[in-house]
Amino acid sequence: GIQVEQSPPDLILQEGANSTLRCNFSDSVNNLQWFHQNPWGQLINLFYIPSGTKQNGRLSATTVATERYSLLYISSSQTTDSGVYFCAVQGGGSNYKLTFGKGTLLTVNP
Amino acid sequence: SQTIHQWPATLVQPVGSPLSLECTVEGTSNPNLYWYRQAAGRGLQLLFYSVGIGQISSEVPQNLSASRPQDRQFILSSKKLLLSDSGFYLCAWSTGAEQPQHFGDGTRLSIL
Known part of the structure; x- marks a missing residue:
């Protein structure tokens, strides 16, 4: 099945x-x-972003499908941004299953 | 707007007891419905999905089963729980294949 790798882990x-x-x-x-x-x-x-770029407030995301990667940008981080960020994809022959990465644990200190 | 409800929020069950977790969706018709499990706080794994009433597909062999008795109702069950069934269970819906999935708040299941 499709593999998803996220970085950094923390x-x-x-x-x-x-x-x-x-x-x-x-x-x-x-x-x-x-x-x-x-x-x-x-x-x-x-974000739902199989390709292209989207922005929502301080967050934006870009997916370059041809190069098989996506980026999530967080600007002017706040303590409420803390938590785990997951990327999840559907592909590799499955029309239903979202395959999740292991996530990035973000800690924002005051 | 569409909403998804899961209950209970937390559940503590003894080994060998039965299980029933319920998920309902409001504000949409004929949604695709999904059960995921999250173990050890990282990564979710798809357990079951359903594209219509009575239609269930299983992704991994396990001690659990799913049913969809009504269009917007999805139930996760077990006849006898194992210690390994502990985890965080999330229900999700989408309008169709390849469409964004939206998650409920989850049920934390602890097996003693």
Whole structure:
């Protein structure tokens, strides 16, 4: 099946700093989503971005499908941005299953 | 707008007891429905998905089963729980294949 690798596994920032999270995948995809899992376990949709670039406030994402990677940018980070960020993809012959990476644990200190 | 509900939020069960977790979706018709499990706080694994009433596909062999008795209702069950069934279970829905999936708040299941 399709493989998803996220980097870095852990990231510690001071409030106000910017960061870039990366997601590499091993096959062509027809769906790519970025999620934020907060400390209560809720999985929040950030972006549906199988290709192209999108922005939502301080967050933006870019997927270069031909090169099999996606980037999530967080600008002017806040303590509420802390949590685990997951990249999940559909591809490699599956039209239903989202395959998740292991996530990036982001800690934003005040 | 569409909403998804899961209950209970937390559950503590003894080994060998039965299980029933329920998920319902509001505000949409004929959604695709999914059960995922998250173990050890990282990464989710798809357990079951359903594209319609009574239609269940299993992704991994296990001690669990799923049913879809109504269009917007998805149930995860077990006849006898094992210690390895502990985890965080999340239900999700989408409007179709290759469409974004939206997750419920999850159920934390602890087996004693």
